[in-house]
Amino acid sequence: MKFIGDFLTPQGLATVAFFLVVGLTLLGALIAVAARNIFHNVLGLALSLMGVAGLFLYLNSAFVALMEILIYVGAICIAICFAIMLSEPLYLPRPPRKPLKILGAVAGAGAVLAFLAQLLKKTQWTPAAERSPDWSIATLGHYLLTKYVLIFEVVSLLLLVAMLGAIVTARGGRGSS
Amino acid sequence: MLVFNQLETYLYLALVLFALGLYGVLARRSLIAILISVELILNAASINFMAFNRFLAPHPAVGQIITLFIMAVAAAEAAIALSIIVAVYRKLKTINVEEATELRG
Numbered sequence: 001m002k003f004i005g006d007f008l009t010p011q012g013l014a015t016v017a018f019f020l021v022v023g024l025t026l027l028g029a030l031i032a033v034a035a036r037n038i039f040h041n042v043l044g045l046a047l048s049l050m051g052v053a054g055l056f057l058y059l060n061s062a063f064v065a066l067m068e069i070l071i072y073v074g075a076i077c078i079a080i081c082f083a084i085m086l087s088e089p090l091y092l093p094r095p096p097r098k099p100l101k102i103l104g105a106v107a108g109a110g111a112v113l114a115f116l117a118q119l120l121k122k123t124q125w126t127p128a129a130e131r132s133p134d135w136s137i138a139t140l141g142h143y144l145l146t147k148y149v150l151i152f153e154v155v156s157l158l159l160l161v162a163m164l165g166a167i168v169t170a171r172g173g174r175g176s177s
Numbered sequence: 178m179l180v181f182n183q184l185e186t187y188l189y190l191a192l193v194l195f196a197l198g199l200y201g202v203l204a205r206r207s208l209i210a211i212l213i214s215v216e217l218i219l220n221a222a223s224i225n226f227m228a229f230n231r232f233l234a235p236h237p238a239v240g241q242i243i244t245l246f247i248m249a250v251a252a253a254e255a256a257i258a259l260s261i262i263v264a265v266y267r268k269l270k271t272i273n274v275e276e277a278t279e280l281r282g
Contacts, residue, residue, distance in 0.1 A: 026197075033201035071248045083259040120192065131236075159253050162256050169260040
């Protein structure tokens with residue numbers, strides 16, 4: 001009974017919800033890299049990105065969480081769906097997996113994982129001496145248009161160029177080529 | 178100390194996400210699957226930035242702004258990569274990286 005009582009505090013519920021979000025993220029990422037059907041991969045990616053948005057909520061930023069859902073789940077996943085529909089049909093037989101390649105990839109990724117985990121364990125993180133408590137979106141917008149205005153403009157130019165480049169590269173469909 | 182109020186939790190989580198993405202880039206053969214794995218890696222970087230922003234940074238706006246820039250660049254990258262994938266499919270009738278090897282000497 002005490003066990004259940006522990007869960008019914010606000011902290012306990014928040015912890016349970018946190019583990020749900022973490023599970024969503026990892027499950028989605030596993031589906032995204034391991035499933036054979038490319039469409040399942042995209043759905044797994046969307047699930048994982050929803051989980052990441054939940055993590056951003058826990059990291060105190062509802063704005064970035066909303067942007068994550070809007071840009072990643074709403075735009076990038078849908079764009080990938082379109083690319084899947086415009087490229088290889090799903091009913092074609094897929095070549096079998098090569099165990100050696102899978103093994104090599106697991107070894108490579110595992111080595112990086114082990115190395116970075118060791119590094120993480122050894123490092124001592126020290127917070128900045130003076131930390132501002134100002135989490136408002138107004139400050140965010142203010143920063144975007146004063147201190148980081150150059151990067152902001154360059155990113156908007158990059159998006160424009162990427163959009164035009166995507167149109168030019170993907171052109172030449174039915175009739176024109 | 179609650180588990181979601183510790184920097185290490187988020188760093189380990191981002192590390193696992195990064196390793197999964199790296200595995201996908203190395204093991205998958207479809208160009209679209211590789212792009213999906215790259216998105217996972219970018220998200221791991223975003224989580225790192227947001228976690229450092231939450232627990233260490235002097236001003237909490239900076240990490241959020243960097244994360245927004247990562248998202249914008251990822252969107253541009255995805256648009257370009259997807260259009261290239263569509264063009265490659267139209268040209269070579271495959272998006273398998275082991276078959277699309279026109280540049281091999």
